Amino acid sequence: MHRRGRVTSIISVQGLSKTYAGGFQALKTVDLEIRKGEIFALLGPNGAGKTTLISIICGIVNPSTGSVTADGHDILKDYRAARQAIGLVPQELSTDAFETVWATVRFSRGLFGKPPNPAYLEKVLRDLSLWDKKDEKIMALSGGMKRRVMIAKALxxxxxxxxxxxxxxGVDVELRRDMWEMVRALRESGVTIILTTHYIEEAEEMADRIGVIRKGEIILVEDKDVLMRKLGKKQLTLTLQTPLTAIPTDLADAPLELSADGRTLTYTFDAQAEETGIAALLRRLSAAGVDFTDLNTSESSLEEIFVSLVSERA
Structure with missing residues (x-):
């Protein structure tokens, strides 16, 4: 697990809202602190405001109200310094199709006034498995390679x-795994990473903290592990030695569910509940004369937690 010392914010969002022409309110009074050196996953359905929030922080869209600082710089009053601290990999693949990989990455660095550093750019391209493609025109690359070029430009x-x-x-599983490894390496080097994703397993695998946005409002921000413990459910499934026709009356108060064929009992409990609850249940089953041949446990995925969060507030 990534260790954090004193928690400091590298991005601070306060009272942020955005209303577009025509009256559509994309963001409603968002407050958010992103910690230095963390991987923060922002989850939300389509149209929830994820891209609008990112676009405002990156200086692409102007806010209607509120303030944002990035690396200590106000995004409006000190736009140049704030933007220089940020790399953005947008959803759309917008690259200079007729340029070579090397030329477009070198040009991107120059746009921010950085002096040439071929050794650094070579490392970025090697880390993204692009070095052997450096002299190829971007238009000749596959979609996955173009995505890697977008990341190289952002870095x-x-x-x-x-x-x-x-x-x-839209990228293949292999590239997704490569990108996860690269993101972890960047985090270890001190870079703070904010990702939006439809792939909830990506957030479950990568994130230190998770924020959930719905209809322009942040409805929850929590450490991933705490979120999983707080909102997750665990299930204990028992395969019975002898099928039951009904749950014994002695166990009617327990959160048990009997399968249609009477061969399995499922016990559902809070992930944060004491495991001793299972031991107590097994003793009660034994006292009631219920024997089992196998047992296994499972727990809620982040996807199940996310769906329940969004639907609860619908």
Missing amino acids: SHEPRILFLDEPTA
Whole structure:
């Protein structure tokens, strides 16, 4: 697990809202602190405001109200310094199709006023398995390779904050795994990473903290492990030695469910509940004359927690 010392915010969002022409309110009074050196996953359905929030922090869209600082710089009053601290990998593949990989990455670095550093750019391209493609035109690359070029461009000026907006949408499993490894390595080097994703297993695998946004409002921000413990459910499934026609009356008060064929009993309990609850249940089953041949446990995935959170507030 990534260790954090004193918690400091590298991005601070306060009272942020955005209303577009025509009256559509994309964001409603968002307050959010992103910790330095963390991987923060922002989850939400389509149209929830994820991309609008990222676009405002990155200086692409102006807010209606509120303030944002990035690496200590106000995004409006000190736009240049704030933007220089940020790398953005957008959802859309917008690259200079007729340029070579090397030329476009070198140009991106120059846009931020950074002096040439071929050794650094070579490392970025090697880390993204792009070095052997450096002299190829971007138009000749596959979709997955173009996605890697977008990341290389975002990293070209050595940002301290990296936004990944749906980074693995439409890419193959191998590239997704490569990108997860790269993100972890960047985090270890001190870069703060904020990602939005439709792939909830990506957040479950990668994130230190998770924020859930719905209809322009942040409805929850929590450490991933705490979230899983707080909102997750565990299930104990018992395969019975002899099928039952009904749950014994002595166990009617327990949260048990009998399968249609009477061969399995399922006990559902809070993930944060004491495991001793299982021991007590097994003793009660034995006293009631219920014998079992096998047992296994499972727990809620982050996807199940996310769906329940969004539907509860619907």
